[in-house]
Amino acid sequence: MSAAKKSLDKSKIKFVLLEGVHQSAVDTLTSAGYTNIDYLPSALTGDELTERVKDAHFIGLRSRTQLTREVFEKAEKLIAVGCFCIGTNQVDLQAAQEYGVAVFNAPYSNTRSVAELVIAEAILLLRGIPEKNAGCHRGEWLKSAAGSFEIRGKTLGLVGYGSIGSQVSVLAESLGMRVIFCDVVNKLPMGNASQIPTLDALLAKSDIVSLHVPEIAATKNMIGAEQFAKMKKGAIFINASRGTVVDIDALAAALESGHLSGTAIDVFPVEPKSNNDEFISPLRAFDNAILTPHIGGSTAEAQENIGLEVASKLVKYSDNGTTTSSVNFPEVALPSQNDVHRLLHVHRNEPGILVAINQIFSQNNINICGQYLQTNEKVGYVVVDVEAAYSEVALEQLRNIPGTIRCRVLF
Ligand SMILES: NC(=O)c1ccc[n+]([C@@H]2O[C@H](COP(=O)([O-])OP(=O)(O)OC[C@H]3O[C@@H](n4cnc5c(N)ncnc54)[C@H](O)[C@@H]3O)[C@@H](O)[C@H]2O)c1
Numbered sequence: 001m002s003a004a005k006k007s008l009d010k011s012k013i014k015f016v017l018l019e020g021v022h023q024s025a026v027d028t029l030t031s032a033g034y035t036n037i038d039y040l041p042s043a044l045t046g047d048e049l050t051e052r053v054k055d056a057h058f059i060g061l062r063s064r065t066q067l068t069r070e071v072f073e074k075a076e077k078l079i080a081v082g083c084f085c086i087g088t089n090q091v092d093l094q095a096a097q098e099y100g101v102a103v104f105n106a107p108y109s110n111t112r113s114v115a116e117l118v119i120a121e122a123i124l125l126l127r128g129i130p131e132k133n134a135g136c137h138r139g140e141w142l143k144s145a146a147g148s149f150e151i152r153g154k155t156l157g158l159v160g161y162g163s164i165g166s167q168v169s170v171l172a173e174s175l176g177m178r179v180i181f182c183d184v185v186n187k188l189p190m191g192n193a194s195q196i197p198t199l200d201a202l203l204a205k206s207d208i209v210s211l212h213v214p215e216i217a218a219t220k221n222m223i224g225a226e227q228f229a230k231m232k233k234g235a236i237f238i239n240a241s242r243g244t245v246v247d248i249d250a251l252a253a254a255l256e257s258g259h260l261s262g263t264a265i266d267v268f269p270v271e272p273k274s275n276n277d278e279f280i281s282p283l284r285a286f287d288n289a290i291l292t293p294h295i296g297g298s299t300a301e302a303q304e305n306i307g308l309e310v311a312s313k314l315v316k317y318s319d320n321g322t323t324t325s326s327v328n329f330p331e332v333a334l335p336s337q338n339d340v341h342r343l344l345h346v347h348r349n350e351p352g353i354l355v356a357i358n359q360i361f362s363q364n365n366i367n368i369c370g371q372y373l374q375t376n377e378k379v380g381y382v383v384v385d386v387e388a389a390y391s392e393v394a395l396e397q398l399r400n401i402p403g404t405i406r407c408r409v410l411f
């Protein structure tokens with residue numbers, strides 16, 4: 001039996017990188033030998049997207065590109081997706097899993113950038129700087145201490161105390177703020193911060209409320225007219241999480257009535273598809289609203305780190321099958337496969353598949369040099385290292401096991 005030449009040559013492995021991901025991603029891929037890179041500065045939608053990715057093995061994107069079930073259906077060669085950001089709500093993770101596509105992200109690389117922006121906005125809003133700045137640009141001179149406050153001693157209410165919320169907490173305490181937070185999970189408070197049981201209690205106690213929750217069904221419109229009414233008169237509201245979490249018309253009404261003294265919003269329910277499209281929002285009417293074009297994580301440091309981190313995860317998965325930190329896939333950390341051929345088998349989690357896999361090796365008298373397995377509710381991922389001479393026959397038979405989603409060999 002001779003070894004089959006079935007491990008795909010790196011030059012044939014196609015990466016489509018969308019939304020202008022940082023050059024560090026391209027550098028990481030090319031230095032690992034992956035040169036077939038289709039790089040685009042913007043997002044794609046509809047047919048343009050499906051046409052572009054139909055022969056891609058890897059897709060890289062940021063928060064704009066929507067990877068729907070239809071995209072996974074059409075991108076038949078797709079092995080993995082890299083979200084060069086924190087959020088993964090733009091990807092249908094369920095569909096990705098069903099098609100055997102591992103999804104990776106950068107869970108911490110822009111955390112600090114968002115946290116710094118939130119603190120900066122809190123200080124500016126407490127001083128009424130956005131209105132004063134807008135006034136100066138119009139030739140007005142609004143010199144006054146009325147409605148202008150130090151941040152020291154104020155209460156910051158954080159909704160969501162994950163990576164970003166807890167970073168904001170640390171920075172806020174270093175400026176002398178009191179920090180309270182609510183989260184659906186019990187969290188270890190940083191410093192002197194304290195978790196309080198309900199959102200309503202947090203809204204009633206906070207001078208500034210800042211949201212740091214993911215976009216999920218439970219957070220859709222979680223802040224609306226009722227919640228704004230529960231906030232203190234003159235309070236400040238900040239959202240740099242996801243646009244779907246806040247009812248923007250209700251926020252505009254709370255600013256219009258003067259119930260809130262200011263807001264900073266970085267994310268919107270509908271965001272322009274590109275930098276050439278108009279930004280439409282009722283909040284444009286308010287000088288005391290800091291409006292930013294979803295740039296919470298857009299710093300040089302964050303983008304460079306994200307490029308490196310996510311591209312490294314894609315390289316690792318492509319080179320040796322490691323899925324550590326994937327957001328939708330069974331996680332397996334694999335050693336390098338020095339003198340062996342590595343078979344990667346992704347299958348539906350159904351009874352009998354593991355038996356069928358092992359039978360192939362026993363019936364063909366193939367010695368297993370290493371075997372790794374991880375399973376989640378829907379998908380199983382089995383990795384088997386065998387001597388080179390046996391990989392072709394094993395690959396062929398593994399692919400024929402009913403319930404197989406994907407199978408490839410690496411050497
Ligand atoms: N504006 C930007 O550019 C930017 C940049 C990075 C991240 N984000 C967004 O910020 C959000 C938070 O990021 P992270 O890294 O801190 O995520 P994370 O997963 O570390 O933390 C989210 C926290 O929210 C909590 N949570 C979930 N549902 C909740 C609910 N209903 N009520 C209260 N708490 C709830 C979770 O338990 C978790 O602790 C994400 O939506 C992410 O997409 C935006």
Ligand SMILES: O=C(O)[C@H](O)COP(=O)(O)O
Nearest residue numbers: 062063064085086087297
């Ligand atoms: O999820 C994230 O990390 C942020 O929303 C940033 O997304 P972006 O890469 O599109 O700026």
